[in-house]
Amino acid sequence: MIRVTVWNENVHEREHQGVRDIYPDGIHGCIAKFLELDEEIVAKTATLEMPSHGLTDEVLENTDVLIWWAHCHHHEVSDEIAKKVQQAVLKGMGLIVLHSGHLCKPFTLLMGTSCTLKWRDNDRERVWCCNPGHPIAKAIPEQFEIPVEEMYGEFFDIPNPDEVVFLGWFKGGEVFRSGVTFTRGRGRIFYFQPGHEWNPTYHIEPVQKIITNAVKWAAPTCRIDEIGCPNTQPLEK
Amino acid sequence: MIRVTVWNENVHEREHQGVRDIYPDGIHGCIAKFLELDEEIVAKTATLEMPSHGLTDEVLENTDVLIWWAHCHHHEVSDEIAKKVQQAVLKGMGLIVLHSGHLCKPFTLLMGTSCTLKWRDNDRERVWCCNPGHPIAKAIPEQFEIPVEEMYGEFFDIPNPDEVVFLGWFKGGEVFRSGVTFTRGRGRIFYFQPGHEWNPTYHIEPVQKIITNAVKWAAPTCRIDEIGCPNTQPLEK
Amino acid sequence: MIRVTVWNENVHEREHQGVRDIYPDGIHGCIAKFLELDEEIVAKTATLEMPSHGLTDEVLENTDVLIWWAHCHHHEVSDEIAKKVQQAVLKGMGLIVLHSGHLCKPFTLLMGTSCTLKWRDNDRERVWCCNPGHPIAKAIPEQFEIPVEEMYGEFFDIPNPDEVVFLGWFKGGEVFRSGVTFTRGRGRIFYFQPGHEWNPTYHIEPVQKIITNAVKWAAPTCRIDEIGCPNTQPLEK
Amino acid sequence: MIRVTVWNENVHEREHQGVRDIYPDGIHGCIAKFLELDEEIVAKTATLEMPSHGLTDEVLENTDVLIWWAHCHHHEVSDEIAKKVQQAVLKGMGLIVLHSGHLCKPFTLLMGTSCTLKWRDNDRERVWCCNPGHPIAKAIPEQFEIPVEEMYGEFFDIPNPDEVVFLGWFKGGEVFRSGVTFTRGRGRIFYFQPGHEWNPTYHIEPVQKIITNAVKWAAPTCRIDEIGCPNTQPLEK
Numbered sequence: 001m002i003r004v005t006v007w008n009e010n011v012h013e014r015e016h017q018g019v020r021d022i023y024p025d026g027i028h029g030c031i032a033k034f035l036e037l038d039e040e041i042v043a044k045t046a047t048l049e050m051p052s053h054g055l056t057d058e059v060l061e062n063t064d065v066l067i068w069w070a071h072c073h074h075h076e077v078s079d080e081i082a083k084k085v086q087q088a089v090l091k092g093m094g095l096i097v098l099h100s101g102h103l104c105k106p107f108t109l110l111m112g113t114s115c116t117l118k119w120r121d122n123d124r125e126r127v128w129c130c131n132p133g134h135p136i137a138k139a140i141p142e143q144f145e146i147p148v149e150e151m152y153g154e155f156f157d158i159p160n161p162d163e164v165v166f167l168g169w170f171k172g173g174e175v176f177r178s179g180v181t182f183t184r185g186r187g188r189i190f191y192f193q194p195g196h197e198w199n200p201t202y203h204i205e206p207v208q209k210i211i212t213n214a215v216k217w218a219a220p221t222c223r224i225d226e227i228g229c230p231n232t233q234p235l236e237k
Numbered sequence: 238m239i240r241v242t243v244w245n246e247n248v249h250e251r252e253h254q255g256v257r258d259i260y261p262d263g264i265h266g267c268i269a270k271f272l273e274l275d276e277e278i279v280a281k282t283a284t285l286e287m288p289s290h291g292l293t294d295e296v297l298e299n300t301d302v303l304i305w306w307a308h309c310h311h312h313e314v315s316d317e318i319a320k321k322v323q324q325a326v327l328k329g330m331g332l333i334v335l336h337s338g339h340l341c342k343p344f345t346l347l348m349g350t351s352c353t354l355k356w357r358d359n360d361r362e363r364v365w366c367c368n369p370g371h372p373i374a375k376a377i378p379e380q381f382e383i384p385v386e387e388m389y390g391e392f393f394d395i396p397n398p399d400e401v402v403f404l405g406w407f408k409g410g411e412v413f414r415s416g417v418t419f420t421r422g423r424g425r426i427f428y429f430q431p432g433h434e435w436n437p438t439y440h441i442e443p444v445q446k447i448i449t450n451a452v453k454w455a456a457p458t459c460r461i462d463e464i465g466c467p468n469t470q471p472l473e474k
Numbered sequence: 475m476i477r478v479t480v481w482n483e484n485v486h487e488r489e490h491q492g493v494r495d496i497y498p499d500g501i502h503g504c505i506a507k508f509l510e511l512d513e514e515i516v517a518k519t520a521t522l523e524m525p526s527h528g529l530t531d532e533v534l535e536n537t538d539v540l541i542w543w544a545h546c547h548h549h550e551v552s553d554e555i556a557k558k559v560q561q562a563v564l565k566g567m568g569l570i571v572l573h574s575g576h577l578c579k580p581f582t583l584l585m586g587t588s589c590t591l592k593w594r595d596n597d598r599e600r601v602w603c604c605n606p607g608h609p610i611a612k613a614i615p616e617q618f619e620i621p622v623e624e625m626y627g628e629f630f631d632i633p634n635p636d637e638v639v640f641l642g643w644f645k646g647g648e649v650f651r652s653g654v655t656f657t658r659g660r661g662r663i664f665y666f667q668p669g670h671e672w673n674p675t676y677h678i679e680p681v682q683k684i685i686t687n688a689v690k691w692a693a694p695t696c697r698i699d700e701i702g703c704p705n706t707q708p709l710e711k
Numbered sequence: 712m713i714r715v716t717v718w719n720e721n722v723h724e725r726e727h728q729g730v731r732d733i734y735p736d737g738i739h740g741c742i743a744k745f746l747e748l749d750e751e752i753v754a755k756t757a758t759l760e761m762p763s764h765g766l767t768d769e770v771l772e773n774t775d776v777l778i779w780w781a782h783c784h785h786h787e788v789s790d791e792i793a794k795k796v797q798q799a800v801l802k803g804m805g806l807i808v809l810h811s812g813h814l815c816k817p818f819t820l821l822m823g824t825s826c827t828l829k830w831r832d833n834d835r836e837r838v839w840c841c842n843p844g845h846p847i848a849k850a851i852p853e854q855f856e857i858p859v860e861e862m863y864g865e866f867f868d869i870p871n872p873d874e875v876v877f878l879g880w881f882k883g884g885e886v887f888r889s890g891v892t893f894t895r896g897r898g899r900i901f902y903f904q905p906g907h908e909w910n911p912t913y914h915i916e917p918v919q920k921i922i923t924n925a926v927k928w929a930a931p932t933c934r935i936d937e938i939g940c941p942n943t944q945p946l947e948k
Contacts, residue, residue: 086823090824090825090868092607103940109823110823110824111823112797112820112821112822112823112895113801113821113895113896114801114896114938116938116939116940117940118940118941118942118943119940119941119942119943120942120943120944120945123945126410126412126709128390128391128392128411128412129391129392130391130392130393130412130414131392131397131657132392132660132696133566133657133659133660133661133662133694133695133696134657134695135695137695137696138695138696142391142392143410143709145709151945153365153943154365154366154367154379154404155365155366155367155368155369155379156367157801157896157938159870159893159894159895160368160400160873160893160894162636162637162871163397163636163657164401164414167391167404167412167414168412169406169407169410169411169412170406171710171945171947172944172945172946172947173363173380173406173945173946173947174365174406174943174946175363175365175367175404175405175406175412177367177401177404182870182871183605183607183608183637183870183871184823184824184870185607185824185825185868186606186607187607188607220607221607221608221609221611221612222606222607222611222612227825227827227868228827229814229827229828229829229830230829230830231829231830231831232829232830232831232864232885233831233883234831234834234862234882234883234884235600235617235619235883235884235885236645236882236883236884323586327587327588327631329844340703346586347586347587348586349560349583349584349585349586349658350564350584350658350659351564351659351701353701353702353703354703355703355704355705355706356703356704356705356706357705357706357707357708360708363946368894369897369933370803370894370896370897370898370899370931370932370933371894371932372932374932374933375932375933380946382946388708390706394564394659394701396633396656396657396658397636397656397657399634399873399874400873400894408708408710408947409707409708409709409710410708410709410710411706411709419633419634420633420634420842420844420845420874421586421587421633422587422588422631422844423843423844424844425844457844458844458845458846458848458849459843459844459848459849464588464590464631465590466577466590466591466592466593467592467593468592468593468594469592469593469594469627469648470594470646471594471597471625471645471646471647472646472647472648472837472854472856473645473646473647473882600884600886602864602865602866602885602886603865603866604865604866604867604886604888605866605871606866616865616866617884627839628839628840628841628853628878629839629840629841629842629843629853630841634842634874637871638875638888641865641878641886641888642886643880643881643884643885643886644880647837647854647880648839648880649837649839649841649878649879649880649886651841651875651878
């Protein structure tokens with residue numbers, strides 16, 4: 001079983017009826033629910049307002065893949081927890097960062113860049129696959145439409161990704177590297193752009209399938225306890 | 238001085254007045270002309286109908302960067318010359334492949350993939366830069382418009398590029414990796430998508446600047462005479 | 475079940491008692507045997523001397539991952555079959571190329587480069603992992619020794635790999651990118667350097683584990699029947 | 712002219728006569744001196760003990776390429792200056808990190824990983840080129856020896872580099888990705904492993920040539936003042 005923790009800022013859902021109408025259980029609840037339809041996955045949730053933001057050492061150690069959604073409250077995540085998430089990834093935990101999570105502390109720490117981009121509410125997106133043999137693209141159509149979605153446009157200030165799996169087209173004239181993979185330490189990372197809180201993006205079937213695929217792709221094949229810089233003896237004399 | 242050879246199929250310009258009106262000296266003539274405005278570049282041309290397609294051993298040995306435009310007559314390029322171009326790149330020559338050259342023999346030999354894509358005439362393109370620090374993007378705006386251009390859409394069946402420098406947005410709803418780099422052997426390769434023969438694309442200033450930048454980027458820093466597979470003695474006993 | 479076809483030139487084993495002593499069932503037989511110890515894998519074999527080299531359309535269509543070992547008889551593989559293997563990879567089939575297979579027709583067609591390298595018999599190798607979180611490195615020690623192995627040294631004329639998973643150290647003073655991955659079309663490719671026919675390399679446990687891991691990693695997630703270059707209608711009006 | 716600032720911790724040279732004997736002007740002085748032999752380069756130096764470690768805003772703004780050598784005093788570099796260096800790279804400044812600089816704050820901030828490795832004093836290294844067409848490898852032999860050098864061995868916990876240019880072989884049995892490139896924001900980064908303070912590594916000719924080449928490769932082609940996340944208007948209505 002792949003043990004997923006879906007982390008959510010969980011502020012918009014509590015403050016805005018319009019968001020709550022779309023995600024009555026929160027974005028985290030919605031994602032955990034569709035993930036659990038897959039027999040290989042068990043999903044728990046954690047949110048900003050919980051002690052340690054719900055990300056205690058025990059939770060991180062028992063998480064194979066962490067999913068991160070956040071938007072306006074990145075600064076409220078403690079530096080200590082953000083660093084623990086970064087370390088957990090380097091030790092092997094998978095990480096999936098969604099939409100406005102591009103500016104969250106764990107992602108920017110792992111990328112080392114500003115992760116800035118262009119944005120605009122209420123555009124229309126088409127998500128194109130440019131790596132159809134990739135495990136994350138399994139059973140995904142060559143393109144699908146998101147009728148209303150926030151535009152995220154280039155230049156997206158991320159390191160050269162290991163792989164670009166999806167490209168986003170926006171009606172207003174922009175393009176975006178919407179699905180990209182990275183390896184950091186022993187951990188695999190997938191960033192996926194769709195998912196504005198005011199749009200029912202996580203109810204769209206290919207979006208759910210992509211996130212489910214990404215969980216399987218990011219599940220650890222190696223996990224270590226300590227990262228060291230050892231002084232070693234020669235193997236050859 | 239960087240010695241460029243601009244190769245062109247040169248069929249549309251001779252057969253269609255509409256194309257000749259846009260490129261009275263041929264696409265090759267147009268490109269050679271704007272390249273020579275740069276003090277570091279000297280440009281010659283070669284075309285399909287010339288003996289050896291204008292690509293004799295002597296020409297290839299004296300070419301630092303070869304630019305290739307072609308469309309409907311790829312099959313008329315001899316396999317022998319195509320392989321010589323491939324070998325010249327592996328030995329260090331730069332190669333810039335333009336637009337419908339994506340299916341030309343030297344490029345498909347060097348890529349090893351089908352290099353197929355989606356296409357449609359008479360769309361509108363916006364070229365976005367997604368690697369603004371790249372030498373090929375020097376002094377290029379963050380995006381520019383090509384009012385009429387052939388749509389090329391994903392999936393573009395190329396190997397994972399070393400770098401994606403430009404992404405194309407098309408009004409009809411498609412996206413494309415429009416400017417991509419590869420290293421093959423000692424040679425550097427840049428593929429650039431714009432340039433349909435019925436549209437005045439190569440008269441657009443940022444397009445000219447991109448091709449000029451690419452020539453400088455692809456100019457060899459190492460060139461070898463022979464490729465071998467030597468049986469070597471140990472360096473350590 | 476992952477359906478593997480292990481292809482072998484199968485010449486050295488028939489001509490040299492010394493090789494036959496190491497691999498009484500041929501290198502192909504040895505590899506098929508250890509692969510079948512894995513419950514998810516079924517393995518068949520095919521060899522050069524069979525009609526169509528054992529690689530009929532039906533065999534290729536029913537192969538998820540093709541493993542290729544060859545050495546001195548690359549030129550005896552027909553161009554037609556080599557191209558069919560290339561096409562099968564582009565359509566999604568996985569390919570694992572072993573040792574002296576670096577110069578085989580399917581691999582060089584897919585790479586587009588010379589795939590040349592330095593070499594010398596009877597050296598000692600240490601295989602180091604430089605991507606410990608990669609699925610192909612699962613449960614592989616950080617380094618292991620191959621007491622006698624043919625040296626393969628840089629410069630290895632391959633395209634920039636998607637990932638370098640293993641690096642080889644040789645007693646004589648050379649290094650090599652010994653385990654590298656590529657994506658071509660829908661297909662995943664792994665090249666692995668160890669495996670000289672006069673050394674019992676494929677009896678070494680981590681070598682067997684790496685090849686088994688690679689089979690699982692290269693198994694298709696997407697497979698298509700035809701590769702086309704379609705003229706498409708706009709999605710947006 | 713390319714304006715280089717060579718930054719050095721400058722502690723070992725002051726504390727140990729043995730190091731001072733090798734580098735009477737400090738490692739920074741040695742590097743600045745050989746760089747200035749190139750007509751395109753002007754080089755200044757800065758050290759840890761200077762106010763702001765010699766890296767004021769004015770210095771950073773007037774530096775095209777920053778070279779960083781450090782070893783045991785990474786923690787004495789202020790977080791503020793380290794972040795300024797990171798930001799300067801994202802805005803376009805080139806960065807060359809040498810040897811034990813792998814653990815310095817600016818590099819680990821830009822990489823997002825632990826940058827840990829294996830190490831051992833007093834080994835012998837051979838540096839192999841595995842990307843001979845790369846500008847940083849210009850005029851470098853296929854391999855060269857460093858008679859005494861600190862061993863740095865894999866696993867080197869860095870992100871998948873854009874390019875691996877050099878691989879290190881060590882007599883004791885280890886290998887290392889000794890010369891690797893990254894792009895971060897608009898900036899280009901080169902990490903180069905050789906250079907232990909007790910060995911005269913920076914007096915070796917190919918080492919000097921590699922660093923000189925890297926300066927030219929990392930010189931900015933684009934430099935921005937501010938990094939933003941703009942809310943933009945649609946280009947298309």
